[in-house]
Amino acid sequence: MEVNELQKKEFFSWEQFSMFFDAWCEQHKVLFIVKNSVSLSKCKWATAPPQPSVVDALKYSSVRLGCKGVRASGKPQNNRGQQKGCSANIVLKMSPRKDRLVVTKCQLSHNHAICPIEFSYYFKKGYLLANSCLPVRTTNRISKRFVGASDVSRLLSYCKSRDHGVLDVLTALDGLFARDPDAKVKLVFQQDKVIVQTVFFLSSRMMELARRFPLMLFFDHMVGLNAEFDLYTVLCVDGAGRGHEVAYCLTQRQTPELLRFTLVSLVQSVPEVKARVRCVTLGADIPHLEVVQELLPGARVQICRSQVLEMLFSKAQELGAAEDARIWPLLCSLAAAPSAAAYHQAEQEMQAVLPSAFLSYYRCHWQPRSQMWVQFWAFETARNVNACELLRRHQRQLLSALSPSPTAAQCILDLLAMPDGEREGDSLDEEELAARYHALCLPEPAGLIAEELGFARHGPQGFRTT
Numbered sequence: 448m449e450v451n452e453l454q455k456k457e458f459f460s461w462e463q464f465s466m467f468f469d470a471w472c473e474q475h476k477v478l479f480i481v482k483n484s485v486s487l488s489k490c491k492w493a494t495a496p497p498q499p500s501v502v503d504a505l506k507y508s509s510v511r512l513g514c515k516g517v518r519a520s521g522k523p524q525n526n527r528g529q530q531k532g533c534s535a536n537i538v539l540k541m542s543p544r545k546d547r548l549v550v551t552k553c554q555l556s557h558n559h560a561i562c563p564i565e566f567s568y569y570f571k572k573g574y575l576l577a578n579s580c581l582p583v584r585t586t587n588r589i590s591k592r593f594v595g596a597s598d599v600s601r602l603l604s605y606c607k608s609r610d611h612g613v614l615d616v617l618t619a620l621d622g623l624f625a626r627d628p629d630a631k632v633k634l635v636f637q638q639d640k641v642i643v644q645t646v647f648f649l650s651s652r653m654m655e656l657a658r659r660f661p662l663m664l665f666f667d668h669m670v671g672l673n674a675e676f677d678l679y680t681v682l683c684v685d686g687a688g689r690g691h692e693v694a695y696c697l698t699q700r701q702t703p704e705l706l707r708f709t710l711v712s713l714v715q716s717v718p719e720v721k722a723r724v725r726c727v728t729l730g731a732d733i734p735h736l737e738v739v740q741e742l743l744p745g746a747r748v749q750i751c752r753s754q755v756l757e758m759l760f761s762k763a764q765e766l767g768a769a770e771d772a773r774i775w776p777l778l779c780s781l782a783a784a785p786s787a788a789a790y791h792q793a794e795q796e797m798q799a800v801l802p803s804a805f806l807s808y809y810r811c812h813w814q815p816r817s818q819m820w821v822q823f824w825a826f827e828t829a830r831n832v833n834a835c836e837l838l839r840r841h842q843r844q845l846l847s848a849l850s851p852s853p854t855a856a857q858c859i860l861d862l863l864a865m866p867d868g869e870r871e872g873d874s875l876d877e878e879e880l881a882a883r884y885h886a887l888c889l890p891e892p893a894g895l896i897a898e899e900l901g902f903a904r905h906g907p908q909g910f911r912t913t
């Protein structure tokens with residue numbers, strides 16, 4: 448093997464080195480791992496430190512890669528065993544000019560045979576690059592599990608670079624735990640990559656609200672929060688018909704099975720809700736509604752009526768409906784039908800006004816589910832909750848709370864700072880709270896106030912004070 452091809456070789460980023468080295472390892476069928484490294488972001492500088500862009504690009508001031516010491520002759524490898532590890536190794540250091548990484552040492556004689564089969568079994572392309580932020584084995588291990596305050600601070604201490612915003616997300620979660628040690632957080636990383644796929648989180652106040660008001664839940668989807676992420680929110684509704692967030696799920700766009708993941712995580716966080724939810728209202732674009740009944744056996748499914756209406760209207764145009772002023776009112780009377788007879792009447796009228804392509808689309812997708820979205824069958828009508836309005840108001844609230852095109856981390860910070868009474872409520876004692884609440888809720892039935900005040904004793908911060 449030619450030593451000189453590596454010796455003194457220069458790289459202007461860790462990524463550049465990683466890609467070169469992957470190809471070189473594939474060519475020579477050798478496996479190297481990072482034995483030790485000094486991260487640039489953690490270096491102390493007596494003289495001028497390197498530029499932040501250099502820190503991001505190079506990542507390390509020095510790295511020692513050692514041969515993985517693939518076991519020879521079929522004997523099981525024992526890390527602590529007698530068999531001496533292979534001493535082949537490569538050292539990279541930042542150049543004195545602090546602008547590149549240079550191979551300063553290169554010892555490539557192995558004490559074992561090179562085995563292409565084992566190489567192809569163990570080699571993971573991109574592994575060096577992925578590991579440069581956090582060890583991939585760590586992210587794989589904690590992925591899809593609840594993490595606690597200590598897990599997050601441990602991850603933060605391992606975190607060597609700002610790649611993919613992982614450090615920022617962890618810092619935001621660390622802030623959440625600092626204020627609320629009982630908060631629930633589940634992190635999902637992409638398999639074998641240090642890229643956050645999904646963050647599910649709820650504060651202890653949100654858990655309390657879910658316990659208190661589990662009857663009706665709303666699953667809201669904010670599309671295209673930024674180029675990368677979508678935001679899902681679970682809301683409950685209090686006795687006065689106001690929505691409160693009980694869980695957030697921030698996820699890479701097009702992540703499948705989000706409804707299942709979110710509901711499972713919510714039930715794991717607040718197991719009491721499982722049997723007590725009676726209705727879940729979802730946005731019209733959420734697939735796999737059968738998940739709701741599977742996970743919340745007492746719940747029926749509703750689809751947000753106004754979203755269905757808008758979807759039907761745009762579909763009608765897409766499927767060639769004529770410019771006809773009757774279409775919108777007709778679809779409205781369909782969705783808002785106050786009786787089964789009125790619904791069937793509106794359905795009949797549709798045949799005269801709408802093209803057959805739309806009618807078959809409707810029969811296939813929306814007619815079988817009419818009990819999920821037509822007003823007459825709506826669960827919330829009996830409870831005086833306007834689901835559409837609640838979801839619309841929530842979307843408006845999100846829009847005003849979230850920074851424009853936030854990063855995932857900024858979104859977490861914005862959501863946690865959303866004015867839902869938590870911080871204002873903290874400063875109020877119970878009496879003052881009761882007084883304000885009475886002032887706010889004079890028209891409400893007395894029983895409702897009593898109920899709310901009962902809640903106040905458990906979680907006095909659970910009120911809007913505006």
Ligand SMILES: [Zn+2]
Pocket residue numbers: 514515516517533534535556557558559
């Ligand atoms: Zn070796």
